[in-house]
Amino acid sequence: MSTPAVTVKDLTVRYGEVLALKSASLELNSSRICGLIGMNGSGKSTLFKAIMGLVKPDSGTVHINGGTPAQARKSAAIGYVPQSEDVDWAFPVSVHDVVMMGRYGHMGFTRRPSKADKLAVDEALERVELTDYAHRQIGQLSGGQKKRAFVARGIAQNATILLLDEPFAGVDKRSEATITRLLREQASSGAAILISTHDLHALPNLADEAVLLMQKVLMHGDPQTVLRPENLALAFGLDVLGRGEDA
Numbered sequence: 001m002s003t004p005a006v007t008v009k010d011l012t013v014r015y016g017e018v019l020a021l022k023s024a025s026l027e028l029n030s031s032r033i034c035g036l037i038g039m040n041g042s043g044k045s046t047l048f049k050a051i052m053g054l055v056k057p058d059s060g061t062v063h064i065n066g067g068t069p070a071q072a073r074k075s076a077a078i079g080y081v082p083q084s085e086d087v088d089w090a091f092p093v094s095v096h097d098v099v100m101m102g103r104y105g106h107m108g109f110t111r112r113p114s115k116a117d118k119l120a121v122d123e124a125l126e127r128v129e130l131t132d133y134a135h136r137q138i139g140q141l142s143g144g145q146k147k148r149a150f151v152a153r154g155i156a157q158n159a160t161i162l163l164l165d166e167p168f169a170g171v172d173k174r175s176e177a178t179i180t181r182l183l184r185e186q187a188s189s190g191a192a193i194l195i196s197t198h199d200l201h202a203l204p205n206l207a208d209e210a211v212l213l214m215q216k217v218l219m220h221g222d223p224q225t226v227l228r229p230e231n232l233a234l235a236f237g238l239d240v241l242g243r244g245e246d247a
């Protein structure tokens with residue numbers, strides 16, 4: 001079997017007294033979309049940040065294509081769509097600038113965009129249907145358009161690993177469908193994708209596999225199995241799909 005794109009092993013992360021992840025282990029593979037589910041505070045965003053190398057684990061390891069998160073960031077192998085709350089929407093950058101940031105790893109230290117960089121940005125903007133919004137300040141977009149701008153950044157980056165923290169939160173059905181289609185295309189071209197969502201009903205249509213998180217990985221398998229009421233009860237403690245006893 002080929003080496004996983006991402007290997008998280010026995011990862012423990014604390015914020016002072018708060019234990020956010022407790023010996024979490026996970027493997028992500030190329031050409032697969034993995035859905036990450038768990039209740040508020042179960043550690044989903046922390047897991048994304050640890051894979052990106054943005055929080056320091058107390059113990060455990062993260063390997064990306066056999067290297068460190070810092071190496072993966074530097075080589076532009078990994079793309080990240082953060083939760084909206086983690087973005088400074090007032091920052092004076094245009095949609096075009098945000099997508100161009102995905103190309104930084106491909107540029108020299110002068111960060112002067114080449115023809116290829118400009119082409120990659122234009123193509124990515126077109127694919128997320130934001131060409132007409134390229135010169136708007138990033139904060140002046142709707143929720144769905146903002147998410148699509150960050151997805152375009154990952155596409156322009158040519159990232160082989162994409163991490164998306166709740167890309168469908170505050171997003172209309174059209175943007176959700178566009179993002180889902182693009183992610184499927186990226187997975188078909190070989191990307192390993194991890195995506196957190198609270199929309200359990202959409203999960204089987206979106207993901208090839210699913211992970212139930214509650215500080216640690218409780219379960220990792222095909223979405224239909226993970227979504228069984230008895231499994232969801234482990235992570236959420238109630239019938240979150242609202243199904244009856246005989247469903």
Ligand SMILES: Nc1ncnc2c1ncn2[C@@H]1O[C@H](COP(=O)(O)OP(=O)(O)OP(=O)(O)O)[C@@H](O)[C@H]1O
Pocket residue numbers: 015016018019020038039040041042043044045046047
């Ligand atoms: N910067 C921080 N400082 C202190 N505690 C934090 C910090 N960030 C997260 N936490 C705590 O760590 C735990 C995990 O938080 P995390 O944001 O990873 O959960 P989550 O599953 O992404 O939640 P949600 O679904 O609400 O986005 C929570 O108890 C949270 O309060």
